[in-house]
Amino acid sequence: MWDAGEFQSAISTQQDLYLERLRRLVEMESPSGDKVRVDRIGKVISDDWSELGLIVEMQSQMESGNQIKIRWDPAAVDPGLKPWLVVGHFDTVWPVGTLLEMPFRKESHLLYGPGTYDMKADLVMAWLTVAEMQKRAIKPSRPVVFLWTSDEETGSHSSRELIERQAKSAHAALVLEPPMAGGALKTARKGVGSYRVETRGRSAHAGVEPEKGRSAILELAHQVIQIQSMAAPELGTTINVGQIGGGSANNVVPERAWAEVDARVATLEEALRIDSEMQALKPVTPNVLLIISGGLNRPPMVRTRATEVLFMEARRIADRLGRSLMEGATGGGSDGNFTSAVGCPTLDGLGLEGAGAHAPHEQIDLRSLPFRATLLAGLLCSELDINHEERP
Numbered sequence: 001m002w003d004a005g006e007f008q009s010a011i012s013t014q015q016d017l018y019l020e021r022l023r024r025l026v027e028m029e030s031p032s033g034d035k036v037r038v039d040r041i042g043k044v045i046s047d048d049w050s051e052l053g054l055i056v057e058m059q060s061q062m063e064s065g066n067q068i069k070i071r072w073d074p075a076a077v078d079p080g081l082k083p084w085l086v087v088g089h090f091d092t093v094w095p096v097g098t099l100l101e102m103p104f105r106k107e108s109h110l111l112y113g114p115g116t117y118d119m120k121a122d123l124v125m126a127w128l129t130v131a132e133m134q135k136r137a138i139k140p141s142r143p144v145v146f147l148w149t150s151d152e153e154t155g156s157h158s159s160r161e162l163i164e165r166q167a168k169s170a171h172a173a174l175v176l177e178p179p180m181a182g183g184a185l186k187t188a189r190k191g192v193g194s195y196r197v198e199t200r201g202r203s204a205h206a207g208v209e210p211e212k213g214r215s216a217i218l219e220l221a222h223q224v225i226q227i228q229s230m231a232a233p234e235l236g237t238t239i240n241v242g243q244i245g246g247g248s249a250n251n252v253v254p255e256r257a258w259a260e261v262d263a264r265v266a267t268l269e270e271a272l273r274i275d276s277e278m279q280a281l282k283p284v285t286p287n288v289l290l291i292i293s294g295g296l297n298r299p300p301m302v303r304t305r306a307t308e309v310l311f312m313e314a315r316r317i318a319d320r321l322g323r324s325l326m327e328g329a330t331g332g333g334s335d336g337n338f339t340s341a342v343g344c345p346t347l348d349g350l351g352l353e354g355a356g357a358h359a360p361h362e363q364i365d366l367r368s369l370p371f372r373a374t375l376l377a378g379l380l381c382s383e384l385d386i387n388h389e390e391r392p
């Protein structure tokens, strides 16, 4: 067995290398929809991983950025074993030009910049972890597939199929997204649904012949109240009508109105209930059209027995390093929702500690790098039998 404490110290002496690699990624802006920029950073990342001698495969996409799949098949590790799947993304929510106001900078042990915490810091952490494992001839317990994707922040529309396919044949998924505040891992995530509600009435002069009009806004108001009442906080289901619009002028009975709805669910049953109630909405006012589009975007990531086994293993690794590790549930979604929903045991929130995801003070705490890298290495080496699979 390798010495986790020694591994941790070795990582802490490599801060300069880490900073240099991270700076390079943060200073290449990569908002999800910008294929040219996202592909450019994807090329840099794949070159970094090729440098480690791993097999890097670029999956070309027409509209979104290309996806990166990397396979690590160390000698003497049975290539027929189900691999670990490590998941992360290199797109960010930040538009081009953000760097001017939020430059990459280091203040004491904090590193600031767009996409540091969510989650370029973690791709570099994984890279450094593999490099250090190779240097010390530490082998993972099974092959490892790393999936670095280009469109997580906008719902993973182009990467979802790839993520699900890899997850179906994986031993377990380790998702490098940011942890809970305080560093706790994420063992449950809510599912996310998003809907658009449109109403179409009939416009008329509001002073001359209002009786000929059919107000799309009045109809939408009825619907908003109906939709909000689908929430069931005691079951973990929350609803937010987050945006609304409509009408053309004060003196016109509005012909059109719309609303955008965000729904969060903790269980699949609730996801199905919300979806069927949304699809079953009927207009209240006569002669007004109601159009519902959208649906469940990410299924819930439910804490299963296998999740618990995985988390306990992470906790044992932390214990050996004199650290306590907690777990928690969040309302936010990630690609862990997809891996978990196809039945792959999933542990999420394995990234560096920090703060301010999607906020101007986005930062990571460099002091968490050695521990998080060692935790990842420890998991990859774990001989844990999660599902009694592969047993004769």
Ligand SMILES: [Zn+2]
Residues within 6 Å of the ligand: 089, 118, 119, 152, 177, 178
């Ligand atoms: Zn993220």
